[in-house]
Amino acid sequence: MPGPAPKPEILAAFEAAKGFMPVDEGLALYAAAAEAGRLGLPLLEVGTYCGRSTILLADAAREAGVTALTVDHHRGSEEQQPGWDYHDPETVDPEIGLMDTLPAFRRTLHKAGLEEHVVALVGRSPQIAAIWNSPLGLVFVDGGHTDEHANADYEGWAPHVAAGGLLVIHDVFPDPEDEFTGQAPYRVYLRALESGAFTEVSVAGSLRVLQRTEAGIRAHG
Template identity: 50%
Template sequence: MIPGLPADIDTIKGFLAEDEAQALYHYAGESLPLGPVLEVGSYCGKSTIYLGLAAKDQGSTVFALDHHRGSEEHQPGEIFHDPDLYDDSTDGVDTFREFRRNIRKAGLDDTVVPVVAGSALAARHWQTPLGMVFIDGGHSLAAALEDYRCWAMHVVRGGILTIHDVYPDAHEGGQAPWAVYQMARDSGLFEEVARVRSLGILRRL
């Protein structure tokens, strides 16, 4: 049982299985002594809460990076589009209001730092070494590669890189995260630690 986990966590919009969430909490807790956590792709904050609770335990920080306009698969007409997250006033997806409400309800306003931007912009002048990076952004090959190239090398030695939606079998899910996971694993810079369902976990050498 994770201390402080909201009773309604299962009602928060997201695509994270319970065992994956537990693994995020565990590896965040393990890596936070090395530096803060950065999450790429927060959506409505479900995964952020698990990371944030680990960081709160240690008086550390989670940087939650997302432009909050939805990934390719969240747009109107796509398979994961949610009409409740569509903002008619801006004629587009907007997950930031839902994200902020969930983070506040979880008591994590003093732990989670929202970074409302894309990877390339946020990484342009980034200087903070990171104990853990969790990549769960856009699932096109271009988006997944950009997230990896922008953030993987900010993980300190001994730190953790996690990538979500890693599916070796194309019948189970998209292949871009799997391709990036293989790239990281075969780079000589990371070693595979574990895979929990579709969550790939690597350690920086």
Template identity: 50%
Template structure:
């Protein structure tokens, strides 16, 4: 992997709320730089922590990044769950709302970044653009993770990259849904795994399916 992260980009990454270890973050940025110019798609924005790095890499690669999230949090972000953050709750509605916290990231990267505020099941009904890079980091329930993979992975072009975050083969370490996505991609999705960085898996489309 090549490329470096400018200090101001890294500062924005570290100051943005979210969940990504630093070693995986650096790997994400470096791997993304290897993707071709075109459309990159991120599923799961939260407050935009990984978006900061993908947008910077997209700018360097001559690509455009689209990030999709309904901004009300995944299951594990809801009250009573381990990853619930009370500072992200909208006092007027009582609901988790990460969109205002993501706005600075969107504004800082408006030259390469577009945001779709919607459920992936809705976006999947109209998305038709070829994708050079797909980063799956949305809801990690089995149903939603499989939906997001099967809805958007077919749009990855030949030679394009599929990145899956929070992959834990051992159930003791975390949820299994992203791991099952990787298994499906390798088994019948036309992808081969070409990199592993902590819980981040990198796959490349090697053949067309269907």
């Protein structure tokens, strides 16, 4: 999706932050967030980790005069646990022996000068979505990669995307050989298209940007 690019210092902060999103996908996310920000509604991501993508959402939100929201329990998703390829021992709290990415996330935002533009919602996505009742300009789904978690994120948050708003899905891999975490985001992407409520507007790597075209999502979409 054509759109503005982040300032050099924001892009540098993004590249320096702990995380997995490549630059080309980050630029596409920023462009989507800048576009969605024109609706004057908050921008929300599911799956914070250490705040790499949050930097881009927060800066786009700052430019648009809206708030960036980020949802995560900060205990890490399945593929980030000990013994998995995406595990980082530095994210483990030595006192309790569990992952805790919240301190790293806060440091990331502080270094980027974006703390005041972000509201961190610390908890499990379905619990927070169940009590959420406000429209959103953008929902970025980048949480757990099991079918259970990916579908719960879609079901909980996609209905809150305002008309004309954007649903952005990360790690969409049509070929199961492409990514060991599986195809759950790909199946959610297909589900969104089949719902009739969203149409695809851009693709960048594994990032898919969909726009809300209808007020409702069919129950079995």
